[in-house]
Amino acid sequence: MSSERFTRKINQEVVDFIHSRRSLQLASIRDDGAPFASYAPFAIGDECLYVLISEIAVHARNLLANPLASVLIVEDEDSAEELFARKRVNYLMDAEKLQEDSPEWKTGVDTLHQRLGERILNLSTLGDFKLFRLIPREGRYVKGFARAYQLEGKTLAGEAVNHMRDGHRKREA
Template identity: 60%
Template sequence: MSSERIAGRVGPEIKALLDSRKSLFLASTTEEGTPYASYAPFAIDNECFYVLLSEIAVHAINLQLNPFASVLVVEDEDSADQLFARLRVSYQVQAKLIDNNDNAWQAGIDVLANRHGELITNLSQLGDFKLFRLEPQSGRFVKGFGRAFSFTGAGLLGEEIAHMRDGHKKREESAQA
């Protein structure tokens, strides 16, 4: 099946998942290379995630030191049919810090405020809050067992999307001596 047909099939499902969640999990690395997991409320515009983070938060420090990170948006476990096969989409992203003097700053704040309300406007007026644009580079969408798709290239669906067919394999029985 062509990449376009696959995207046409799973694209609406990915969009629905992203629309249904208000926060994402964010994995970044410290200056020493230690992984750090956190979360942040997000909004989407122009195929990118926007997050507003305090500069004292570990993930904000990490993104400024190393802009490569991973994002996960996952179905709520209470509503999942199967805990081990929750609907989820993950992305490898490159973080861009947006200067508050840049026109993109207000556009990003507006997108976040439209989704999360007046608190965003208030936080954006505090000097320690930084706006990051998380630009997807590649990703993976998992619908359940044996139903996973990978995508490469920029954007929420990438430029190429493929069904991952090299899935689970049975464990070989050990030879008894």
């Protein structure tokens, strides 16, 4: 398979996998520098993910103070063939808070509404809910043992895909 065709195949797998999930794991950084993990339902935008989070939640306050985040979208363990090699994609992302009166806010809320339903329309009217656009810096797609790929570029599927061939090694006796 040609390199270009291989990249397109992995790109499509990543996009299909993201579309198959409805929530993501979100790691943010607290004021004291400690990591904090949570989750949020999400929608897929133009090379970004949208999350609507109450500022009452720790992860929203963390993103407002420090917009660097890590996102993990992972296969359900109940349906995984191998618990130790669940299909997943993770990203290092920049979180951008969107202004309530902006066209970007409307696009994000509409995108979330189409994907997640009516509740988004109610939550988006509450003043404590903030809409974040999560923009990838880089990513990694893992579809099993010895099948891990670095996603380079600021896109969800990766502008370039590199098979990570340096893998597991046996311990020396």
